[in-house]
Structures are given as structure tokens and as C-alpha cells.
């Protein structure tokens with residue numbers, strides 16, 4: 228079956244980021260640098276790699292730095308040009324040409340479901356993807372491409388699911404799966420932040436989704452759920468009663484940069500993979516391990 232091509236992405240970036248205070252007091256967590264790029268730049272680049280270049284970013288307060296990052300900065304370009312720093316000029320200019328980026332305000336941070344609902348007018352009656360602006364995927368783990376190919380095959384919504392240690396499942400949406408094929412399940416049920424003993428599996432919903440436009444009808448009807456927020460999970464629960472929803476499962480390569488420990492992991496793992504910084508940084512890390520005696524005993 229030939230499906231309508233997915234051309235639009237929505238990146239919610241309007242949360243308060245309370246897990247990362249005080250850094251997020253005056254700046255969005257999506258703008259925090261991981262090595263030398265703000266988290267959201269990795270997310271936009273991932274969408275572009277998957278062939279999507281119409282991107283709507285849902286912003287909240289402090290949105291200015293976000294918009295400026297993906298815009299031209301003539302003063303800086305002129306300064307760099309004058310000093311012969313042509314590679315830097317190319318890099319900052321390329322950011323403004325990376326994709327066709329639009330912005331809309333959420334108004335109040337009423338929850339992820341509400342943030343996605345705000346995109347309805349821009350997205351219209353088309354399939355679209357949602358990428359959380361603080362979730363980074365390693366390039367080695369092409370999750371979005373995998374999800375889009377499932378959408379192309381079945382024409383139904385696809386949710387990214389990662390295998391979690393069961394004691395961490397209460398921080399995620401969690402699904403009851405039915406195996407369809409390798410890395411592919413049909414979602415039979417979904418619950419937000421279950422206690423480990425009640426969790427239907429160890430598959431947690433992580434920040435990548437391909438949605439059919441019917442998700443907007445569900446979001447319209449959803450009532451505030453866990454934490455008093457409009458939960459995307461609840462809308463997915465309603466959607467799967469109306470049409471099949473698939474899950475794409477994977478095991479590694481995802482960092483929730485809104486969480487301090489994952490942010491640190493992302494910084495270290497992405498830095499050691501870099502050609503420019505990697506060799507020196509790896510040497511520093513092995514010296515550190517040796518000096519502190521972490522491998523002894």
C-alpha cells in the first residue's frame with residue numbers, strides 16, 4: 228500500500244525542565260549544549276536525515292535563544308568573515324538553512340499532549356512525526372528511519388519503545404505488546420508511569436512518534452491525567468481503540484538530556500566518538516580512571 232509521505236515534524240520544547248534546575252531557570256533545556264551543539268540541533272538534524280525538513284517547534288517562555296540559533300546572525304558572520312574564519316561562517320550559515328523551521332507558542336505548559344495539540348493547525352490532515360526536543364538519538368541507532376518505514380508499510384501510527392530496567396519504568400509510558408516481527412510490536416494497551424509491579428512490560432515509550440492525524444481528535448477529548456497534565460499517552464490509548472498502533476523496539480542509543488545523569492552520559496559518549504575531540508578526551512578519561520583507581524579491586 229502506498230502511504231502519504233510524511234513531510235512534517237513537530238518538536239515540543241515548551242516544558243519547564245524542572246529536573247534540570249537551576250540550569251533551566253532562564254534557558255530552555257533544549258538549548259543546553261551537548262559537546263558543542265544544543266540538544267535540539269541534534270534533534271532537528273535527525274529529522275532532516277530522515278528526509279523531513281518542515282519542522283514546527285513548540286516553544287514556551289525563553290524561546291528567543293531557540294529561534295536565534297536557527298536564524299542568520301549577520302554580525303557574527305561579518306566578524307568571522309573579516310578574520311578569515313570561513314569554515315565557521317559556513318557552519319553558522321548552514322544552521323539557518325538546515326530546514327524550514329516554524330514556531331508556535333504553547334502558552335501554558337499543560338503537558339506533552341497539549342503541546343502536540345497546539346501543532347494541529349500547522350500539520351492539518353497529514354501524518355507527522357513528533358520528536359521530543361530533549362531526547363537525543365545516537366546516529367548509530369536509526370530509530371526514526373525504522374519507524375517511518377513501518378508507517379510506509381502499514382499506514383498506522385508507530386511509537387518508539389525502548390527496553391528499560393523494570394525499576395525505571397515508572398518514569399515512562401509503558402505498553403502491553405504483541406510481537407509482530409523483529410523490532411515490531413502491536414500495542415494492545417498503554418499506561419502512563421506504572422509502578423514496576425503493575426507494568427505490562429519493560430517497554431517504555433521514548434521521544435519519537437509517527438502519528439496519523441486522528442491523534443488530534445483523541446487529544447481534543449483527553450482529560451488531564453497523571454500530574455494534572457494532558458498526557459499524550461492517554462490520547463495514544465484512545466487511538467489504539469480506534470486503529471492499530473505499532474511499536475518500534477530498540478535497546479540503546481537514546482539519551483534523555485533533560486535528566487542530569489543522561490545528560491552527562493550523552494556528553495561523554497558523543498564526545499568520545501568525535502574525530503576532533505575524541506582522541507584527547509579518551510586519553511583524559513583513561514588517565515582519570517587509572518589515577519582514581521576505579522578499576523582496582
Ligand code: UTP
Nearest residue numbers: 239240241242243244245246336337338342360
Ligand atoms: P518532559 O516531561 O521531559 O518535560 O517532556 P518537562 O515537563 O519540561 O520536564 P521536567 O520533568 O519538568 O524536567 C518531554 C518533552 O515535552 C515538552 C518538553 O519541552 C520536552 O521536550 N513539553 C512538556 C512541552 O512542550 N510542553 C509541556 O507542557 C510539557
